[in-house]
Amino acid sequence: MKLAPPAIWILLFVSLNGCAKDRSLAPPPDSEQITVTVKVPKELKARTMQVMYRSATCKRVTHGASGQRIEVEGHHSIDVQLQRQGQSDLYQASLPKDGGGACKWHLANVIFGVVYADPTRFGANVIWGAGGGVVVIFDHNNSPMGGADTEVEGDLTIKKDYYPRIDEEFLGPYKKTISLVGEGSIYRSYEALNAQQVYFEPVLHSDFIVYSAGPKVKKKGNYTVFTYPDGSVVADGRGGPDFQKLQSIRLAAESKK
Known part of the structure; x- marks a missing residue:
């Protein structure tokens, strides 16, 4: 209670x-x-x-x-x-x-x-x-x-x-989550x-959302795909988004304003 x-x-x-x-x-x-x-x-x-x-x-x-x-x-x-x-x-x-x-x-x-x-x-x-x-x-x-x-x-x-991180997982029960990515x-x-x-x-x-999608088939070499706010796509086997990459994207965007 x-x-x-x-x-x-x-x-x-x-x-x-x-x-x-x-x-x-x-x-x-x-x-x-x-x-x-x-x-x-x-x-x-x-x-x-x-x-x-x-x-x-x-x-x-x-x-x-x-x-x-x-x-x-x-x-x-x-x-x-x-x-x-x-x-x-x-x-x-x-x-x-x-x-x-x-x-x-x-x-x-x-x-x-x-x-x-x-x-x-x-x-x-x-x-x-x-x-x-x-x-x-x-x-x-x-x-x-x-x-x-x-x-x-x-x-x-x-x-x-x-x-913000929006993630979709397909293996097992499908789920879509919103999380907070920090250092x-x-x-x-x-x-x-x-x-x-x-x-x-x-x-x-x-305004700087990172999207991720887990693999739909469990197979060696199938990794979670991360799509960053600048449109870049990375699937390198890491378990979560690259926080420093997010920082760099935001700072670069803010410097152009």
Whole structure:
């Protein structure tokens, strides 16, 4: 169930093996707050933010390859909706770093980002694909998406370029998706141990769409075909569009204006 932020701290209960304490999240009134802000382009929307707290006090039990009992930090994830700030394009959520309670929860990581508000604007059967995601880690543990690609000191400001990708897949069930192409992987991942402010500004270049179509027959040498905004066609076996090529096409076009 997705809860609005004011209700989270009242209604959240965590079920963890081996923890006999009151498991509720109870941030102290003076807890340091971490504020996450996303500047959302008009064609996109802020996705629901996944927030994970961890506890070294209330551990959970797992088992190794030989069946041995292993105790690790307890954790629990909750969903938080970023709230629009007035009539602006800024969406925000404030999270207590100290989760409090008998389990002494601490904020471990958040996963958030942007998605297309209406994928069907690209066609009746078009669905959301991937991209536009951000992971921020506030402790020394990996997130559900793995470790961090970048470590930062202090507050974190992310401003990155993104391009629309319309993709058709023919092998297996047919599907057509709209995704966001950015530099690096689907999720940009940061470790920001001392951040109080996290700001994410995706810059969407809507006029520079890259199209891709997977092979219709599974055969050696049949690759996904990418058609770039300048009309060039590439099928070189890569799994995704060439971000630097997209940047070059856009910058060249803008320089001619």
